[in-house]
Amino acid sequence: MVVETDRDGNGRTRLTIRQVADLAGVSTATVSRVINGRADVSERARQAVMRVVREYGYTTNRTARGLSAGHTGLVGVTLPILHHSYFSVIIDGAAEALYEHDMRMVLCPTHHEHEREVTLLERLMQGTTDGALLILPEESGDELSTLTAHGYRFVIIDPLRPIGERVPMVSAAHSSGAGEAVEHLLALGHRRIGAITGPSGWIATEERLRGYRGALAAVGVIPDPSLEVESDFHAVGGQLAAQQLLDLPDPPTAIFAFNDMLAIGVMQVARARGLQVPGDLSVVGFDDTFEASIVTPTLTTVRQPLAEMGRMAVSQLVRLLAGQRIEALHVELGTSLVVRESTAPPRR
Amino acid sequence: MVVETDRDGNGRTRLTIRQVADLAGVSTATVSRVINGRADVSERARQAVMRVVREYGYTTNRTARGLSAGHTGLVGVTLPILHHSYFSVIIDGAAEALYEHDMRMVLCPTHHEHEREVTLLERLMQGTTDGALLILPEESGDELSTLTAHGYRFVIIDPLRPIGERVPMVSAAHSSGAGEAVEHLLALGHRRIGAITGPSGWIATEERLRGYRGALAAVGVIPDPSLEVESDFHAVGGQLAAQQLLDLPDPPTAIFAFNDMLAIGVMQVARARGLQVPGDLSVVGFDDTFEASIVTPTLTTVRQPLAEMGRMAVSQLVRLLAGQRIEALHVELGTSLVVRESTAPPRR
DNA sequence: CTGTTAGCGCTTTCAC
DNA sequence: GTGAAAGCGCTAACAG
Numbered sequence: 254m255v256v257e258t259d260r261d262g263n264g265r266t267r268l269t270i271r272q273v274a275d276l277a278g279v280s281t282a283t284v285s286r287v288i289n290g291r292a293d294v295s296e297r298a299r300q301a302v303m304r305v306v307r308e309y310g311y312t313t314n315r316t317a318r319g320l321s322a323g324h325t326g327l328v329g330v331t332l333p334i335l336h337h338s339y340f341s342v343i344i345d346g347a348a349e350a351l352y353e354h355d356m357r358m359v360l361c362p363t364h365h366e367h368e369r370e371v372t373l374l375e376r377l378m379q380g381t382t383d384g385a386l387l388i389l390p391e392e393s394g395d396e397l398s399t400l401t402a403h404g405y406r407f408v409i410i411d412p413l414r415p416i417g418e419r420v421p422m423v424s425a426a427h428s429s430g431a432g433e434a435v436e437h438l439l440a441l442g443h444r445r446i447g448a449i450t451g452p453s454g455w456i457a458t459e460e461r462l463r464g465y466r467g468a469l470a471a472v473g474v475i476p477d478p479s480l481e482v483e484s485d486f487h488a489v490g491g492q493l494a495a496q497q498l499l500d501l502p503d504p505p506t507a508i509f510a511f512n513d514m515l516a517i518g519v520m521q522v523a524r525a526r527g528l529q530v531p532g533d534l535s536v537v538g539f540d541d542t543f544e545a546s547i548v549t550p551t552l553t554t555v556r557q558p559l560a561e562m563g564r565m566a567v568s569q570l571v572r573l574l575a576g577q578r579i580e581a582l583h584v585e586l587g588t589s590l591v592v593r594e595s596t597a598p599p600r601r
Numbered sequence: 602m603v604v605e606t607d608r609d610g611n612g613r614t615r616l617t618i619r620q621v622a623d624l625a626g627v628s629t630a631t632v633s634r635v636i637n638g639r640a641d642v643s644e645r646a647r648q649a650v651m652r653v654v655r656e657y658g659y660t661t662n663r664t665a666r667g668l669s670a671g672h673t674g675l676v677g678v679t680l681p682i683l684h685h686s687y688f689s690v691i692i693d694g695a696a697e698a699l700y701e702h703d704m705r706m707v708l709c710p711t712h713h714e715h716e717r718e719v720t721l722l723e724r725l726m727q728g729t730t731d732g733a734l735l736i737l738p739e740e741s742g743d744e745l746s747t748l749t750a751h752g753y754r755f756v757i758i759d760p761l762r763p764i765g766e767r768v769p770m771v772s773a774a775h776s777s778g779a780g781e782a783v784e785h786l787l788a789l790g791h792r793r794i795g796a797i798t799g800p801s802g803w804i805a806t807e808e809r810l811r812g813y814r815g816a817l818a819a820v821g822v823i824p825d826p827s828l829e830v831e832s833d834f835h836a837v838g839g840q841l842a843a844q845q846l847l848d849l850p851d852p853p854t855a856i857f858a859f860n861d862m863l864a865i866g867v868m869q870v871a872r873a874r875g876l877q878v879p880g881d882l883s884v885v886g887f888d889d890t891f892e893a894s895i896v897t898p899t900l901t902t903v904r905q906p907l908a909e910m911g912r913m914a915v916s917q918l919v920r921l922l923a924g925q926r927i928e929a930l931h932v933e934l935g936t937s938l939v940v941r942e943s944t945a946p947p948r949r
Numbered sequence: 950c951t952g953t954t955a956g957c958g959c960t961t962t963c964a965c
Numbered sequence: 966g967t968g969a970a971a972g973c974g975c976t977a978a979c980a981g
């Protein structure tokens with residue numbers, strides 16, 4: 254513990270409000286008023302306090318203020334990992350929005366470990382934070398409602414699985430986004446369009462699948478189950494799935510991968526097999542993460558407004574913390590197709 | 602403000618240590634002892650307390666504990682932006698290390714705005730955090746010493762510019778890493794090797810330049826100033842610099858870009874000009890961020906132990922906070938060359 | 950072993 | 966306008 258006397262005014266150690274009060278010859282209450290910009294303070298007192306504050310570089314201790322005020326100005330954020338542009342963009346958006354509210358973010362990567370997620374959530378609730386943003390939580394609805402039961406406020410970003418109507422949440426328009434992607438492929442003339450999905454049961458998978466099937470059905474393409482391969486949202490999974498699709502007797506001329514990493518896996522396989530993208534095979538991804546713009550060829554993909562989602566979640570949470578009722582608990586942000594180089598008409 | 606009575610035991614609102622004490626028929630001191638796992642408590646008292654704790658789901662309020670204990674268990678982290686794998690990997694490493702110490706991270710993106718960085722640092726010092734990690738700070742040595750003067754503990758990760766010997770810091774071996782990269786190119790037979798640097802004055806630039814020049818000098822290659830182009834560590838900057846180098850009367854057969862983004866810019870230009878990488882031009886980057894492994898061709902680059910740097914910084918900070926003296930204030934972690942597809946012997 | 954008591958630093962009635 | 970005083974929830978001496 255660093256304990257040093259404050260003999261000189263160099264602020265070797267921080268002043269307390271008590272010391273400022275003494276130095277300024279007023280009470281702590283007055284100092285508090287000045288610090289918080291209250292109007293009911295004489296100009297004389299204000300001057301005296303400000304002089305000391307300036308001279309010694311006093312700033313109020315937020316922890317103490319938090320204890321007294323009943324809130325900390327801190328928001329917890331749990332997420333699987335950070336070093337994936339999908340997450341870091343969301344976080345950056347959220348951090349920016351929080352900054353505007355003069356709040357800060359306590360970051361808690363869970364590394365996909367469920368146990369850790371639980372521990373972290375507990376800690377967050379222990380008075381360290383006022384509320385939380387849960388990104389892609391592994392949490393079950395049960396565990397989430399425990400939080401609610403404790404009066405803890407939070408907003409879910411992109412839930413893995415369906416959650417209750419009453420749980421605040423923000424996500425992107427999976428289904429329509431997927432529909433758009435497929436329509437783009439259809440418009441180019443593709444009819445055999447493969448799909449590489451995420452784990453079944455996940456909202457992202459089911460909804461995008463719905464969009465995919467819907468778009469196909471809309472133009473009367475007969476659904477072919479062998480064209481739908483389940484995967485895991487990682488590049489290697491994308492490679493495996495691509496192999497499977499390309500080994501089909503009648504392989505697809507285009508593949509719609511349910512996220513960018515899967516799409517990158519597909520492109521890697523295509524390259525290894527000497528297939529030209531988009532000449533021999535068109536590829537579409539989902540997310541529009543940074544990688545989509547730097548791979549060769551650049552990837553046509555469905556853009557999720559990631560930063561926006563982060564900002565929106567914060568704005569929902571802030572309202573929740575202010576005790577305001579929120580009209581729409583489930584917010585769905587629109588997606589848009591970003592056409593780049595990985596798609597073209599099928600080779601005749 | 603959410604204020605609710607706690608009529609039922611559903612924990613609609615959190616219990617205080619006082620309430621637990623009453624419920625268990627003991628004093629708050631005893632509850633505190635039990636909670637903190639002290640040994641000097643009778644089995645009987647412990648049971649009583651644990652029963653209440655379990656039944657009502659009591660957890661200690663960290664803010665209050667922090668006020669009383671004099672520390673918060675929170676560490677601030679400032680960094681320019683998050684959505685760049687360079688940063689997110691460091692952060693992830695740091696978060697992991699902090700987790701092991703049961704500490705959390707308060708994230709503060711500065712968006713390269715100096716003013717914001719100052720504000721954020723001030724806030725962090727206001728009792729919210731015990732110390733901080735400053736990544737790529739824009740801060741001058743002066744401002745940093747203000748922090749020190751206030752008794753605030755922090756460690757710098759990868760300082761932009763030279764900082765005092767006394768300021769704790771961790772970075773990677775820029776110079777030797779750059780040397781290795783150039784030696785690799787030299788070994789492949791290249792003699793005209795261009796360099797695309799970062800802003801001059803930055804440690805990363807100057808040190809890597811030193812490594813580059815040193816390696817060249819070691820084999821007696823006559824230095825050619827026109828082969829060194831200053832840039833800004835971004836892809837577009839890399840493109841511009843590459844244009845300049847390739848437009849030279851006697852263009853280089855290999856380019857050593859001082860980070861991966863610059864290298865990607867170089868590859869984009871090469872592609873646009875119809876040059877084969879590595880056939881017509883070899884390219885080496887620096888950092889080994891995720892992108893290096895997914896571009897086409899995959900990028901040969903100097904690997905910085907980013908996650909390790911995050912972890913190391915935390916371990917330094919933890920020691921600082923514990924009041925321990927640190928032997929080596931400046932820690933330099935080793936780099937290693939990762940050879941991928943973007944380098945080959947020069948075309949005859 | 951256990952309770953009493955005094956803070957930690959700040960905010961906020963409530964009188965004067 | 967301003968100060969005294971009572972907390973916010975927890976920890977830690979200090980008695981017993």
